[in-house]
Amino acid sequence: xxxxxxxxxxxxxxxxxxxxxxxxxxxxxxxxxxxxxxxxxxxxxxxxxxxxxxxxxxxxxxxxxxxxxxxxxxxxxxxxxxxxxxxxxxxxxxxxxxxxxxxxxxxxxxxxxxxxxxxxxxxxxxxxxxxxxxxxxxxxxxxxxxxxxxxxxxxxxxxxxxxxxxxxxxxxxxxxxxxxxxxxxxxxxxxxxxxxxxxxxxxxxxxxxxxxxxxxxxxxxxxxxxxxxxxxxxxxxxxxxxxxxxxxxxxxxxxxxxxxxxxxxxxxxxxxxxxxxxxxxxxxxxxxxxxxxxxxxxxxxxxxxx
Amino acid sequence: xxxxxxxxxxxxxxxxxxxxxxxxxxxxxxxxxxxxxxxxxxxxxxxxxxxxxxxxxxxxxxxxxxxxxxxxxxxxxxxxxxxxxxxxxxxxxxxxxxxxxxxxxxxxxxxxxxxxxxxxxxxxxxxxxxxxxxxxxxxxxxxxxxxxxxxxxxxxxxxxxxxxxxxxxxxxxxxxxxxxxxxxxxxxxxxxxxxxxxxxxxxxxxxxxxxxxxxxxxxxxxxxxxxxxxxxxxxxxxxxxxxxxxxxxxxxxxxxxxxxxxxxxxxxxxxxxxxxxxxxxxxxxxxxxxxxxxxxxxxxxxxxxx
Numbered sequence: 001x002x003x004x005x006x007x008x009x010x011x012x013x014x015x016x017x018x019x020x021x022x023x024x025x026x027x028x029x030x031x032x033x034x035x036x037x038x039x040x041x042x043x044x045x046x047x048x049x050x051x052x053x054x055x056x057x058x059x060x061x062x063x064x065x066x067x068x069x070x071x072x073x074x075x076x077x078x079x080x081x082x083x084x085x086x087x088x089x090x091x092x093x094x095x096x097x098x099x100x101x102x103x104x105x106x107x108x109x110x111x112x113x114x115x116x117x118x119x120x121x122x123x124x125x126x127x128x129x130x131x132x133x134x135x136x137x138x139x140x141x142x143x144x145x146x147x148x149x150x151x152x153x154x155x156x157x158x159x160x161x162x163x164x165x166x167x168x169x170x171x172x173x174x175x176x177x178x179x180x181x182x183x184x185x186x187x188x189x190x191x192x193x194x195x196x197x198x199x200x201x202x203x204x205x206x207x208x209x210x211x212x213x214x215x216x217x218x219x220x221x222x223x224x225x226x227x228x229x230x231x232x233x234x235x236x237x238x239x240x241x242x243x244x245x246x247x248x249x250x251x252x253x254x255x256x257x258x259x260x261x262x263x264x265x266x267x268x269x270x271x272x273x274x275x276x277x278x279x280x281x282x283x284x285x286x287x288x289x290x291x292x293x294x295x296x297x298x299x300x301x302x303x304x305x306x
Numbered sequence: 307x308x309x310x311x312x313x314x315x316x317x318x319x320x321x322x323x324x325x326x327x328x329x330x331x332x333x334x335x336x337x338x339x340x341x342x343x344x345x346x347x348x349x350x351x352x353x354x355x356x357x358x359x360x361x362x363x364x365x366x367x368x369x370x371x372x373x374x375x376x377x378x379x380x381x382x383x384x385x386x387x388x389x390x391x392x393x394x395x396x397x398x399x400x401x402x403x404x405x406x407x408x409x410x411x412x413x414x415x416x417x418x419x420x421x422x423x424x425x426x427x428x429x430x431x432x433x434x435x436x437x438x439x440x441x442x443x444x445x446x447x448x449x450x451x452x453x454x455x456x457x458x459x460x461x462x463x464x465x466x467x468x469x470x471x472x473x474x475x476x477x478x479x480x481x482x483x484x485x486x487x488x489x490x491x492x493x494x495x496x497x498x499x500x501x502x503x504x505x506x507x508x509x510x511x512x513x514x515x516x517x518x519x520x521x522x523x524x525x526x527x528x529x530x531x532x533x534x535x536x537x538x539x540x541x542x543x544x545x546x547x548x549x550x551x552x553x554x555x556x557x558x559x560x561x562x563x564x565x566x567x568x569x570x571x572x573x574x575x576x577x578x579x580x581x582x583x584x585x586x587x588x589x590x591x592x593x594x595x596x597x598x599x600x601x602x603x604x605x606x607x608x609x610x611x612x
Binding site: 033035036037039040041044087088091094096097114115116117119120122123124126127128129130131133134135136137145146148149150152153155156157159160161162163165166168169170172173 | 339341342343345346347350393394397400402403420421422423425426428429430432433434435436437439440441442443451452454455456458459461462463465466467468469471472474475476478479
C-alpha cells in the first residue's frame with residue numbers, strides 16, 4: 001500500500017474539509033475570548049483565530065463522522081482540542097521554553113502582548129477547552145452528560161503529565177542528550193502523539209462504538225501522531241522558515257534529538273511511510289463503514305514530507 | 307451579629323477539619339505527579355503537597371456535607387480545586403508575573419526547578435484537576451456522569467478568563483492605576499473570589515439542591531471570597547514575611563491597588579466584618595439543616611485579620 005495520497009482522494013479531502021473547517025473557525029470565533037477582560041481576550045483570540053491547519057479538529061470531526069457521532073459534541077470537542085494545542089504553542093514559544101518569536105508567520109503571543117499576558121492567555125485557553133466540553137447549566141446543549149464526562153476525561157489525560165505536558169517535560173530534559181529510538185518515540189508519543197490520538201478518541205466518544213472499533217481508531221491515532229512528529233523533524237531540516245511559518249532549523253540549533261538525526265533523512269521518510277501504512281491498516285480492521293476522511297488525513301500528514 | 311468566631315465554634319471547626327484535611331492530603335499524595343516524567347512529577351508534588359491551608363478543599367467538603375453530597379465526588383472536587391489554586395500560585399510567582407522567590411516558607415517552584423519546569427508543572431496541574439473530576443473509563447468511580455460534567459463546567463468557569471485567570475489579567479493591567487472600589491471589587495471577584503465561590507458551588511453540586519439553597523450558597527461563597535481578599539490586603543500590611551510564609555508588603559512595593567489603600571486599615575477591617583455578616587445571613591436563608599462548618603470557615607477567614 002502506498003502511503004502517498006492519490007489525486008482523487010486528495011480532491012475528496014479538500015472537498016470534505018470545507019464545511020468542517022468553516023464550522024470550526026466560526027465556533028472558535030464565537031467562543032474564544034468572549035467575556036474575558038479586554039487585553040486577555042485579545043491575546044486569546046490572537047493565539048487561536050485565523051491560523052493553523054486545524055489538523056486536530058479535523059481528526060475529531062472525521063472520527064466522529066466515521067462512528068456517526070453527535071455533531072454538536074464533535075464540534076465542541078474539536079474546538080476544545082484546538083485550544084489545548086494553541087495554549088501549548090503559546091507557552092512553548094515563551095523565552096523560558098523555546099524562546100521563539102515567529103509562529104504561523106506572525107510574532108508570537110509573548111512578543112505581541114508581553115510574557116505575563118501570554119502566560120495568562122495560555123492558562124485561560126486551557127480552562128476554556130474544558131468549558132466548551134461541559135457547557136454551563138444555563139447554556140442549551142444536546143450533548144449527553146455521559147459524553148461530556150468522557151470528553152473531559154480524554155482531553156485532560158491527553159493534555160496532562162501523562163500526555164502532552166509530560167512529553168514536553170521529557171523534551172526539556174533531553175536537550176543535548178543522545179536518545180535511543182525507543183526514548184525518542186516515547187517522548188513524541190506523549191508530546192505530540194497524545195493530543196492527536198486523543199483527538200481521534202474524542203471523535204469516537206461522540207457515539208457508542210464497539211471495543212474493536214475504538215481500539216482500531218486508537219491504533220490509527222497513535223500511528224498518525226508519531227508520523228506527524230517524524231514529518232515535523234523532516235520539515236525542520238528541508239523547509240525554510242517562510243514555508244513553515246515558524247523558525248526552521250531550530251531543532252539542530254537547540255541540539256534537540258530528532259528522527260532525522262537518528263535515522264537520516266531517507267530513513268525518516270521511510271519510517272513515516274511505514275507509520276502511514278500502519279494507520280491505514282488500523283482503519284481497515286475497524287469495521288467502520290466509511291473511514292475515507294480519516295484515511296485522507298493520514299495521507300495528508302505524510303505527504304507534507306514528500 | 308459578631309463576625310468574630312466564638313471559642314466554642316472555633317474548637318468545633320478544628321475538630322471538624324481533622325478528617326477532611328487528612329483525606330485531602332492523602333488523596334493529593336495518591337494522585338499528584340503519579341505517572342509523570344520524573345522531574346515534572348517532582349515539581350508538581352512540590353507545588354501541591356505539604357503546604358497551604360487547604361481552604362478551598364475545606365469549602366468544597368463543608369458545602370457537600372451541608373447538602374448531603376456524595377463523598378467521593380466531593381473529595382475529587384476538593385483536590386481538583388486545590389490543584390487549580392496551586393497551579394495559579396506557581397505561574398503567579400514566575401519572573402514575568404510577580405517574580406516571587408518565597409511561598410509557604412519554601413523557595414518557589416521556578417527557583418527550585420527552573421522556569422520552564424515551573425511553567426509545565428502549572429500546566430500539568432491544571433489538566434490533572436480535570437482528570438480527577440472525570441476519571442478514565444477504566445478507573446472505578448461512584449460519581450454519576452452528570453455530577454462529573456457539572457463539576458467540570460463549574461471548575462472550568464471558575465478557573466478561566468471569566469474567573470481566576472481573568473481576574474489576574476485585570477490585576478496585571480491595573481498596576482500603578484487608581485481603581486475605584488467597584489473596579490477593585492470586580493477584579494477580586496474574579497481573581498480570588500471565583501475559585502472560592504466555585505469551591506462552594508462544586509460542593510453543592512455533589513448532591514441535588516434546591517434553587518434557593520444553591521443561590522444562598524453562591525451568595526455565601528461570593529461574600530467569603532471577597533472577604534478573603536480584603537483580609538489578604540490587610541495581612542500584607544500588618545504581618546511580616548515569616549508569619550505569612552511569603553514576601554510581605556509586596557502589594558505596596560508593586561504599586562498594586564488594595565483595600566487598605568482604598569479604605570484604610572480600619573475601614574478594610576470593618577468591610578471584612580460586613581462581608582462575614584453577609585456570608586452568615588446567606589447561610590441562614592439557605593434552608594439547609596447544618597451549615598455550621600461553612601459558618602465556622604467564614605469566621606476563620608475573617609479572624610485572620612484581627
